[in-house]
Amino acid sequence: MTSGTRPGPRLRLRLAAVAVCSLVLLTGCAAGAKSEPDTAHADRQGPTVIGSDASAEGRVTAALYRELLTGAGQPVRMATTSYTSPAATARAVVAGRIGLAPAYESTLLRTFPDGGTLPGNMPATLSMALPMGIDALPPAAAEHGVVLAVTRATARRHGLHSLADLAGAGRRLTLGGSASGDPDAPTPASLKKAYGVSVTGAGTSATADVLALRGTDPVITRDRLVVLTDPVGVIPPEHVFPLIQAPYAGPAARKALARLNPALTTDQLAALASSVDAGRSPAATARTWLRSRGLLG
Template sequence: MHLSRRILVTGALSLCALPLVAACGGGTTSLAGSDSGSGSGSGSGSGKGGSIVIGTANYSENEILGNLYAEVLKQAGLKVTVKANLGSREIIIPALQHGDIDLLPEYQGSLLLYFDQNATQSSSDEVQTALAAKLPSGLKILPPTTAEDADVFAVTKQTAEKYGLSSLSDLAAHNGQLVFGGPAEDKTRQVGLAGLKSVYGVDFKGFKALDADGPLTKGALKNGDIDVANLFSTDADIATNNWVVLSDPKHLIPAQHIIPLIRADKADDQVSAALAKLNSALTTADLTKLDSQVDTDHQDPETVAHTWAKAHGLAG
């Protein structure tokens, strides 16, 4: 059984020092014993026939992306290990910096706000440039894919019609009337209540801390327990349920194209060229379908990634 997309481990786990993550909480968060795929876990330079250790966060889309990275790297002749479901950025980015893993699938805007909570860049090019300037020494980002999975704020069709909602700008006319739901982190995040207040002047009647684009949030939206939900743009349930995604005319939500975050000493020409093969091949529509195959059809992320990569000539 795979975890819902973008369910993040926070709280006590985020305070744990590596490599002692396993002692700090339940679940698969240790860097040991969480491998999938094949190959060596060596942290030495990649080189021809070398090795790369890929880490993923603890939600299915990121695990799919990690396995797509593994497919193109294996085709390029590298030995690859995938350490899946390691936790939130508070866990996996320190793991990357410490050399426990070499590579992560990341999202432009979220990663920039992780390193600079005051960042205001929104376009893909602006975010990529700002992010490159904010990265700690020893880390590097590679060019983004066409595929993007961005935060969205959605309401049911009935709520949209009742309150006349089509844009985030429309929410302020109903301050104190609507309930917002999403992950607990939304209470303080810029792409959450803080930004909706500062950018759009929105005050909600209440906030319900649920999960990140998971069954709790989507169930609460369906049942009317919340009025506005933080979801993700590649979620096929949005179209299935005819939910209305509110437009973002003031560009609160930054670009979220998928990017490789890698240790600089691993980002040689062989690795960079292999990962670049995904840049135009993987589209948002593809990623949406892959997510649905795992989250709705309950297929294995590694199998889904291999099938897609092989169909696109990116795996043997």
């Protein structure tokens, strides 16, 4: 939403709701209204049901949320089924089928595209995309987003550290990888516009010079790939954050979930997902990691 643009229907509704809530607070104070404790919502709503998609990353992130909330004395339980994608999981939270789930910034904005946009202000943009009663809590450092990576040999041969360095490779490079068809993956045209890089999308995961991968893909660590930085920001952000129904987002729950944010980096999340991919349970993986960092008693 830019200056001089009339607010859309969703934003006007939010502004009206703020005005109504302010009036209610004033009249409630005059009548001697009492605030409810954080646990009152949980008692009325039952335990927070935590869900995720079927990926190792989604399941271990949901398990982290469960361990943190349980440690804070919040009643929780895991959903009995997994969803097909992070977008489907986000829709389940909005529909009220589950109360909390891991979500990702760009994926959520594609799933709910009718909100306004405040450039440089992702929290406000997410808030405008979501219906009232659904909260996007602060994100972790970890990103699930697309990255472009090369082998160590390719990085040494061409002196590659950032996407801008690709322009000096001296030949047209091929672009491929498991995430090359992802909506967030940069196209050859976008790389040419942003960095003056000449690449072709004809490569496969086995033959491409430059691989488009999810930042938490275990192959990055396994094959010791070099992730190229993106100084211009041609790839949109995709931090992981808790998407939660407002009745479950009281102060105790917010405080517990926020403990995860600085500690959970992209590398840490990739390692946790790799452990689950190798057959360890998400709950045991999450509990061990949280305890090793002093985040769980």
